[in-house]
Amino acid sequence: MxxxxxxxxxxxxxxxxxxxxxxxxxxxxxxxxxxxxxxxxxxxxxxxxxxxxNNDKTFCFWEKSSGKWDNCVSKTWEEAAFYSKQLKLNHKLNPYSYKKINxxxxxxxxxxxxxxxxxxxxxxxxxxxxxxxxxxxxxxxxxxxxxxxxxxxxxxxxQIAEKHSLVIQSFQGWFIKTEKPVFYENQFTMMDFRNPHKNSTSFMYALPQSPTEALVEFTLFTPWRIATSEFEQQLNSYINTHFPTTNYEIRATESGEIPMxxxxxxxxxxxxxxxxxxxxxxxxxxxxxxxxxxxxxxxxxxxxxxxxxxxxxxxIPIPSTRFRFYDSLLLDILKNNNSKGIVIFEQLYKKTDIDLIFKFLDEETSIFEEIALISKLPAIPFLKSLLRVFFTKK
Ligand SMILES: Cc1cc2nc3c(=O)[nH]c(=O)nc-3n(C[C@H](O)[C@H](O)[C@H](O)COP(=O)(O)OP(=O)(O)OC[C@H]3O[C@@H](n4cnc5c(N)ncnc54)[C@H](O)[C@@H]3O)c2cc1C
The missing domain is CATH 3.50.50.60 (FAD/NAD(P)-binding domain)
Known part of the structure; x- marks a missing residue:
């Protein structure tokens, strides 16, 4: 070079x-x-x-067994947690692992x-x-x-929002170090919907590195943005509610926006x-x-x-039309009826094995697996979304 x-x-x-x-x-x-x-x-x-x-992003992804980037991986999890007000789920990821690369x-x-x-x-x-x-x-x-x-x-x-549903994945995270060991380091939190921001589809994502270190990140899937102070409030309240027995220090931060x-x-x-x-x-x-x-x-x-x-x-890689269509339905719901996202993710993680969810998100499922997966989701928001997608331009 x-x-x-x-x-x-x-x-x-x-x-x-x-x-x-x-x-x-x-x-x-x-x-x-x-x-x-x-x-x-x-x-x-x-x-x-x-x-x-610069270490500007934390890249995470799931994959089966070993992979091309294992030399860079700083942490691997074999279990994922999902929380909502009604649910507390622990998914074993096998045959997948969730990997983190700084x-x-x-x-x-x-x-x-x-x-x-x-x-x-x-x-x-x-x-x-x-x-x-x-x-x-x-x-x-x-x-x-x-x-x-x-x-x-x-x-x-x-320009994007003029033609298609645009949802912004916005997030701010803190790398924290706690005084006492409070994290279960073998399990990361995929989505924790127990304290969303004003009824929006928003959740905490948490990556424990050790019993005293974690990245906790508040994330919104919304067409709108919120102020930095509101992110900070959410993060503070999450840590104080779930880990009240310890003090913590913020060692670094991460934030970003990803267009969905x-x-x-x-x-x-x-x-x-x-x-x-x-x-x-x-x-x-x-x-x-x-x-x-x-x-x-x-x-x-x-x-x-x-x-x-x-x-x-x-x-040129051509994205699959079928999976684009599924994505468009979810984005339409998040854009037009944002709070419904919580119940959709709740049903998805409650009723479907996580290996099938990962396979679906990797766009590797068969149409029969997709029908089985989608049939377990709340029908009304998707039917409304179908009508909107077919009968309106956006
Ligand atoms: C904070 C954050 C965390 C993320 N975490 C994950 C994750 O966990 N898992 C996941 O799968 N995805 C994640 N993503 C999403 C996605 O993987 C990243 O955004 C990814 O970096 C996108 O890759 P990219 O190459 O398009 O853009 P970038 O990685 O941003 O690279 C674009 C490059 O182009 C350069 N550039 C810009 N303008 C010019 C110019 N005019 N001339 C020359 N060079 C230019 C920039 O300097 C930059 O280096 C994350 C995104 C963010 C923002």
Missing amino acids: QIATSNSSTKPNYFDYAVIGSGLAGLHLLMAMSENPFFSDKKIAVFDPNLKD SLDFYTYCLKKLESHKNIKWFVTSVIKIDQNKLFTKDQNNYEIGHIFDSRITYSTN TIFPFEKANTPWVTKIGTAGGWVKASTGYCFKRSERYAQHIISTISKVGKWTPSA
């Missing part, structure tokens, strides 16, 4: 491939390229002003692996414009590229540019998860290009 800055004097201006953004999707793509011999003689440029030397470990691991690939050149700068296959950077250089993978987000939330939408991001693709990551619609609309999909989609792109011998439209 070579780092080039705006002062680089030996900068060639043609690359076979360019990756804009070395975040989650860009790194998945670059790792897949680096593992495929087809790309070993291709000139690849990476553009990102961010050196990826983003800095992921970035460092990938950058170290990519370092030895001399055909990959890194530019610490922003891309400001693309014109067909010409790419222009903030430091006033321009490059000609065979094909560009672009993780810059093209659409504003207003079936907006067809792939329409921004051109023969020269493939959008990737959040910008390419790689986030699962009904959950906000993107880590494993990015791995799968990156693999699809790279293996298709290597088989065909060049970039081809069939390299």
Whole structure:
């Protein structure tokens, strides 16, 4: 890996491939390229002003047994808890595990692996414009590229909301250290609906790292946002209610927003540019998860290009129409009747095995499994949503 800055004097201006953004999707793509011999003689440029030397996200995902990123995993859980005012469930995840990766470990691991690939050149700068296959950077250089993978987000939330139901997954979390051991470290909390914010679909998500350390995160699935002070109030009240016997200190924080939408991001693709990551619609609309999909989609792109011998439209991962439809129904309910989300998740986790839920969210279920799963959910909100989805534009 070579780092080039705006002062680089030996900068060639043609690359076979360019990756804009070395975040989650860009790194998945670059790792897949680096593992495929087809790309070993291709000139690849990476553009990102961010050196990826910060721990800015906590990535979690489920998978069966061992996986490609196990070297970066900092914690694995085999049990998940679900709480609501009526329910307290403990799901054994077998055959899945729920894994946590600190983003800095992921970035460092990938950058170290990519370092030895001399055909990959890194530019610490922003891309400001693309014109067909010409790419222009903030430091006033321009490059000609065979094909560009672009993780810059093209659409504003207003543009998305004009055409499709947009729900925002907004969250703020605290990494806390308690004085006394209070956490059961073998179990993470998937959703705790016992204290939602003003009757909205909002819950606590908790990842215990040890008996005295956890990330607790208040999350909303709502079309609206709430103030930071309200997040803090929710977090404070959760910790004081459930762990009243101990003092705690906040060691770090995490916050973010993930758009939950079936907006067809792939329409921004051109023969020269493939959008990737959040910008390419790689986030699962009904959950906000993107880590494993990015791995799968990156693999699809790279293996298709290597088989065909060049970039081809069939390299673009096409989301399943059937699962987009299911996602659209849930998003419609969350947008138009937000408080109903709680009872839907309650019924889902009460009546369905978690391995089937994970399989469904991974879009690997058969239509019969989907009918069985959906038939256990409250019918009225979904019927109303069906009518809205069919008879209105949004
Ligand atoms: C706090 C947080 C926690 C999350 N946790 C999870 C989780 O547990 N599990 C999960 O599956 N998903 C999670 N997600 C969702 C999703 O996985 C992440 O948002 C993921 O980072 C999206 O990948 P991306 O490549 O699209 O964007 P990013 O990872 O944000 O990468 C985009 C990159 O593009 C660069 N860039 C931007 N503009 C330019 C430009 N003009 N020129 C060049 N480079 C540019 C940025 O510097 C950045 O490095 C989380 C999201 C957030 C915000």
